[in-house]
Amino acid sequence: MIQLVFNGLVTGLLIALPALALALTFSVLRFANYAIGAMLTVGAYAAFGFNTLAGWPLPLATLGGMAAGALVAVGVNELVYERLRGCSGVTLLVASIGVALALENVVRFIAGNSPRGYAVALARPLRLFGLRINFEQITTLFAVVAVLAGIWVLFRFTRIGRAMRAVADNPDLAAVRGIGRRGVVTVVWALSGALAALAGVLIGLDATLDPQMGWTYTLPVFTAAILGGLASPMAAVAGALVLGVAEELATTVLAPQYRNIVAFLVMAVILLVRPSGLFGARWLTR
Amino acid sequence: MSALDVQGIEAGYGARSILHGVDLTVGDRGSLTVVGPNGSGKSTLMKVVVGLIRPSRGRIRLLGEDVTGLGAPARARRGVGYVPQEANVFRNMSVRENLKLGFEFIPSRQPSGFAGRLEAMLDLFPELADRLGTLAGHLSGGQRQMVAMAAALMPAPALLALDEPSAGLSPRNAGLLFAAIARIVESGVAVFMIEQNTRLGLGAVEDGLVLVAGQVRARAPAQALLADPEMRRLYLGAEATP
């Protein structure tokens, strides 16, 4: 039981980063970025390239992957979303589905279809307080918690963090307070791309890399973000943890291949009873 | 050199035109209040001035510089401080953060840093002093209006644009707010204001302007406008009665 909760929390942490990225772009740009899964794949493969082809150690390759993910996200914004500026959220959502297909196929074209893995030494799992904890879980735990803390500090205590929150809260007021929208949007995409890439690497460590790895995570990521309330980035993290534990606990009654059904059910129920999200009520709109 | 000079503004929303050739001037250290019936285009005019709406025709000059082609952030950096009619604070941020945001993206026209400006604002709105940590969305209407005005004043703007500052306030709070506005006018900040409550609005400034259906109907010293029985009957409504 405790093992299941622990595993669930780690799964939740894997979902937390892209869910945070999704909620962040939603809060500032008011559209749901369906390409979040593909961004995760791109980041994972970029890090794979740095790791195996260039021979960088994995931590460094991960940073490289995050930088590449950020660049790709900013580039896609310039090429696609900025040109559709002023269009409805639905139009942008559809555009992001196109972006997802394009990114996934670029990865497939360059890296091929077969699954890959990072060059890391296998380590024996640790035993702690009766828990079986493997190396990937420890890595995930530390990496995600550190990054989340960093993001929290960024939002709370920095100028650019306040600018992002201001644009999310009230874009016109932000403009008349001297905050240029363009710069904020670029930073938001860069951050979103980097977070998705880091999640991609951690997921790739846990399992394998394949061009479709992002699709598998799109549903849980959306569910987590909606569970938390799409408009409040940090709440998406809470949503991810709840979902991770719920999925893991469900394996006691359902066969593991039905895990995704849990995400689907949770999403459906939330959308029906509480569209603002479990934790979204604190976001003030009047 | 005038603080604000607006010439021949035509603007609207999509195909619908609202303003039909509006001219106005706010002198250096001057103050002007625009009055007129609901829907006459006052807020639209103000949004054109601060850069949130692009006019289809006309020129806007700020401190002598043509700013017609500039967006809202660039105009803010050149000295326009704006308090919108609605949604005038960042609701999910504390009062202190609202004031910080008002300050940190605009080069201040005064040498005193954030702390100095904050002190000046708390001097103007003492009620905010023990609410700095409160979420702006949890404040009362009057307090929000103070936060919004303080945020706009933080970088010491050359021109303060106020859209119906008394809207939704109790008479007492409106009176307190206008006492603060009188101090701001006196301090030499140019003020461009829209106000439904004509007695308060015109009482606090030098000049008045009546906007009806997107056109300037009258322009006169504020006191003269207030005293003109014809104006009162036609445009200023019962509120104008002292």
Ligand SMILES: Nc1ncnc2c1ncn2[C@@H]1O[C@H](COP(=O)(O)OP(=O)(O)O)[C@@H](O)[C@H]1O
């Ligand atoms: N965002 C908008 N889109 C379309 N029409 C608008 C918008 N805002 C205002 N209007 C219309 O423009 C006209 C003038 O509005 P406004 O400038 O707010 O008037 P006032 O501030 O004098 O009451 C009104 O008829 C109003 O319905």
Ligand SMILES: [Mg+2]
């Ligand atoms: Mg109005």
